[in-house]
Amino acid sequence: MQTRRKTLKQSAVVASLLAASGMFPQFAFAAFNKAAFDAKTLAEVLKAMGAGAPVESKDVTIGGPDIAENGAVVPLTASTSLPGVKQILILVEKNPSALIAVFNVTDSVEANFATRAKMGQSSDVFAVAIMGDGKVLFAKKEVKVTLGGCGG
Amino acid sequence: MADPMRIRAQVAGDKATVRVLMAHEMESGQRKDAAGNLVPAWHIAEVTATHNGKPVLTAEWGPAVSKNPFLQFVVKGAKAGDKIAVTWKDNKGDTRTDEATAS
16 A cells, blocks of 8 residues: 555655766766865865765675774675665775765665775774765774785 | 776576676775885776666776775676676776676
């Protein structure tokens, strides 16, 4: 049975999908965003990406080891179950530049990515989801690093 | 030309999990050589993936992605026999494309 609640939910989903697809041409030809990759903190990165204030959300997940023995290779995963995601960002707070990677999500891929990052020292890592409607959601996790992977 | 990528696309239901291993130095720009000079950053900056020729994913990477980067993503609506191609471009303008067949 189609309840009012379900109808509202579905229309919200469709609206956000529309917004996401409307944004598509903009990032299909996105140039390398140097300002974002030079930024030092989460706030600066989001400013450079033109995104608003982040809100912590249970719908975004970040995965990684609790303790990474080798900071040069830290496996990290970022995902969200929410529809209408525009971009997924992976950040490491205490790296020389915080932003690791930006994934531009389309309707044809799941908002679920795994990659490996370098970490200079123990730090919080963030997964940030920028939604089609401009909301910014994040999740964080602490990863302890025994041997740094940035300097040397 | 850089070394080839290793791409594996595994179909489960109507989705394909794609795993890519790229061969790249990913110099961070933080390291110093024996003479104390900074080694300039050299990293993959852009990654694009296509499914049967249709772009499905673009990514921008910083120098903090590990050496010989690994990437995993899930393509919706993929079947066995579909072509998954991945292209990367580094900040020196070098580029490489490799293709794999989903199975």
